[in-house]
Structure formats: structure tokens, C-alpha cells
Amino acid sequence: MEITSQCVVALTWTLKDTLGEVLDELETPVEFMVGGGDLLDKIDAALQGHEPGARLxxxxxxxxxxxxxxxxLVFLEPRTVFPPELQEGMNFEGLPPGATSKDAPPGLLYTVTDIYPEHVVLDANHPLAGIALRLHLKVEAVREATEEEIGRGSAGAGFFKI
Known part of the structure; x- marks a missing residue:
């Protein structure tokens, strides 16, 4: 079956930065909906017309x-508004109650990047923001999307969600 919009592809890949450092390796196929919200637009477009076994x-x-x-999208917040067990790498959906940054966009995912005695650094950038990427992917399988997947615009995978 040839890949078209609103079909589901099972992909494996190796994701690297431009220096060749491996950032992610997906060895077990994961399903993504082409033409939905699962993949970045450039990946969606590149997959069109390919069949199982294709390597891109x-x-x-x-x-x-x-x-x-x-x-x-980087903010300093008082250490006192966070729980005592706070660790670098923890995520918060939105800022915690008592936060002082009035210009911080609500509803973003904030990652704790640094913890100091008096304040905490929160970053709402995607961890791969600002990085050029090299993606070697293989199409393992292609199938028609179900009505439910088409309605959701997703096969359920969220790796490329921003």
C-alpha cells in the first residue's frame, strides 16, 4: 500500500543532531497517522507516495x-512555590500557584532546568528547539486509518507533538 494522506504508517528511526550525536532511536515500530497531527509537516510530505520498506x-x-x-520562554520563579522534592528535569503544565512571572504563557509545559537556593529556572522551549536534526527513518508498514483515528487526527503517537 502506498502512503497517502489519512493513512497510518509504522516507522522506525534514528534521530541525530548535525554533529551525528544520536538523540533518539526507535527500534520497535510505532504507528503515526499521515495527514493528521502525529508527524511534523516535512516528515508527512516526505512520506507521501512511499511504500513499506522505504528508507528516507x-x-x-x-x-x-x-x-x-x-x-x-525562560523564567525565574521563587524556590518557595515548588515542592521540596523538586528535581531538574521535572515538568509542570503551566506555572505553579504563587508564581511571579506575569508574562509567562499559560498552558505550556515548563521544564525545571536549574535549581538554586532562592529560585528555580523554568524553560517552556521544546527540548529540541533550536536544533537542526537528521532523521533516518524506515517505513515498516502502511495501513488505512480507522474512522476513529481520522476523527482524532492521530494514531495515538505523540513524539512529534509540540
Whole structure:
């Protein structure tokens, strides 16, 4: 079956930065909906017309992937508004109650990047923002999307969600 919009592909891949460092390796196939919200637009477009067994090498600039790094999405908050068991790498959906940054966009996922005695650094950028990526992927299988998947616009995978 040839890949078209609104079908589901099972992919494996190796994701690297431009220096060749492996950022992610997917060895077990995961299903993504083409033409939905599961994949980045450039990946969606590159897959069109291919069949199972196809191998693609893609170069994604930040604007084609997770965007440029935005320093305006980094915030300092008082240490006192966080739980005592706070650790670097923890995520918060939105800022915690008592946060002081009035210009922080609500509803974003904030990652704790640094913890100091008096304050905590939160970053709402995607971890891969500002990074050009190289993606080597293999199409393992292709199938028609179900009505439910078409309605959701997703096969359930969220790796490329921003």
C-alpha cells in the first residue's frame, strides 16, 4: 500500500543532531497517522507516495522541527512555590500557584532546568528547539486509518507533538 494522506504508517528511526550525536532511536515500530497531527509537516510530505520498506534520510532545520530557541520562554520563579522534592528535569503544565512571572504563557509545559537556593529556572522551549536534526527513518508498514483515528487526527503517537 502506498502512503497517502489519512493513512497510518509504522516507522522506525534514528534521530541525530548535525554533529551525528544520536538523540533518539526507535527500534520497535510505532504507528503515526499521515495527514493528521502525529508527524511534523516535512516528515508527512516526505512520506507521501512511499511504500513499506522505504528508507528516507531527512534534514530538518529548527523551523521545520521544533522551532528556534526562544529566550523569552525562560523564567525565574521563587524556590518557595515548588515542592521540596523538586528535581531538574521535572515538568509542570503551566506555572505553579504563587508564581511571579506575569508574562509567562499559560498552558505550556515548563521544564525545571536549574535549581538554586532562592529560585528555580523554568524553560517552556521544546527540548529540541533550536536544533537542526537528521532523521533516518524506515517505513515498516502502511495501513488505512480507522474512522476513529481520522476523527482524532492521530494514531495515538505523540513524539512529534509540540
Amino acid at each position: 534520510d531527512l534534514h530538518l532545520e529548527p523551523e521545520d522541527a521544533f522551532g528556534d530557541y526562544d529566550e523569552k
